[in-house]
Amino acid sequence: MLELSGVSKSFGGVQAVRDVSFVLRAGEVRGLIGPNGAGKSTLVNLISGLLTASSGTMTLDGASLTGQSAHQRARQGIARTFQNLRVFPSLSVEQNIDVARYAGGGAALPEAAIEEFGLRDKLTLAANALSYGDQRRLEIVRGLALRPKVLMLDEPAAGMNEEETDALGRALTWVQAEADCALFVIDHDLKFIMTLCERITVLDMGAIIAEGTPQEITKNPKVISAYLGEDASAVA
Numbered sequence: 130m131l132e133l134s135g136v137s138k139s140f141g142g143v144q145a146v147r148d149v150s151f152v153l154r155a156g157e158v159r160g161l162i163g164p165n166g167a168g169k170s171t172l173v174n175l176i177s178g179l180l181t182a183s184s185g186t187m188t189l190d191g192a193s194l195t196g197q198s199a200h201q202r203a204r205q206g207i208a209r210t211f212q213n214l215r216v217f218p219s220l221s222v223e224q225n226i227d228v229a230r231y232a233g234g235g236a237a238l239p240e241a242a243i244e245e246f247g248l249r250d251k252l253t254l255a256a257n258a259l260s261y262g263d264q265r266r267l268e269i270v271r272g273l274a275l276r277p278k279v280l281m282l283d284e285p286a287a288g289m290n291e292e293e294t295d296a297l298g299r300a301l302t303w304v305q306a307e308a309d310c311a312l313f314v315i316d317h318d319l320k321f322i323m324t325l326c327e328r329i330t331v332l333d334m335g336a337i338i339a340e341g342t343p344q345e346i347t348k349n350p351k352v353i354s355a356y357l358g359e360d361a362s363a364v365a
């Protein structure tokens with residue numbers, strides 16, 4: 130449904146994303162892993178239209194995304210969260226969600242989403258009064274309020290303890306079952322990624338070096354040498 134073909138991005142002399150091609154199917158839960166600086170966030174920025182690709186093409190349900198701005202892509206169903214949080218700080222939790230709901234055409238977000246991500250009792254609080262974890266969860270719910278076809282999450286478990294990460298995994302499994310959107314999830318917490326995702330794409334130095342099930346990825350020699358190293362046995 131989301132298809133990338135030969136997508137590259139350079140910043141001056143740095144080639145952050147190199148000739149990336151892949152297909153994300155409707156409703157799929159895909160992980161994106163790789164070392165620091167591999168190009169993961171850049172790829173999400175290219176898909177969401179925050180950055181313009183140097184070359185390559187992208188389509189959503191067969192329609193080209195080339196030349197579409199970030200807000201046009203959001204309207205078409207591409208939602209994302211940010212590695213560095215970007216809630217609207219002085220708006221309430223509810224207003225943050227309403228901004229996205231308005232942008233997404235006004236369809237009400239299932240109340241259950243607010244419940245699943247633990248924001249029910251916090252709707253009237255200013256977003257900047259929330260804990261870091263709650264701000265992360267708010268970004269996810271705000272993304273869902275767009276009623277997206279694809280929701281991209283850039284390190285949603287960063288800074289969370291094990292208990293919070295487990296709860297996040299359960300909430301995202303709920304999203305997969307109920308919200309009818311594909312998830313594209315970046316994280317360095319491999320247990321979290323391997324439990325949640327059906328398939329995983331691995332980036333190294335801007336290029337895809339592997340793609341497969343969690344089991345295939347943990348056994349792949351290229352992935353072990355580029356990223357997993359001694360962790361491989363811990364997540365296998």
Ligand SMILES: Nc1ncnc2c1ncn2[C@@H]1O[C@H](COP(=O)(O)OP(=O)(O)OP(=O)(O)O)[C@@H](O)[C@H]1O
Nearest residue numbers: 140143145163164165166167168169170171172212
């Ligand atoms: N706006 C930018 N201007 C210049 N260089 C950039 C920019 N954004 C990213 N880069 C460079 O592109 C490369 C990929 O960065 P990116 O942030 O996409 O990596 P990442 O895989 O998300 O890493 P991390 O796991 O640390 O978040 C890095 O070398 C980075 O320094």
Ligand SMILES: [Mg+2]
Nearest residue numbers: 169170171212
């Ligand atoms: Mg990143």
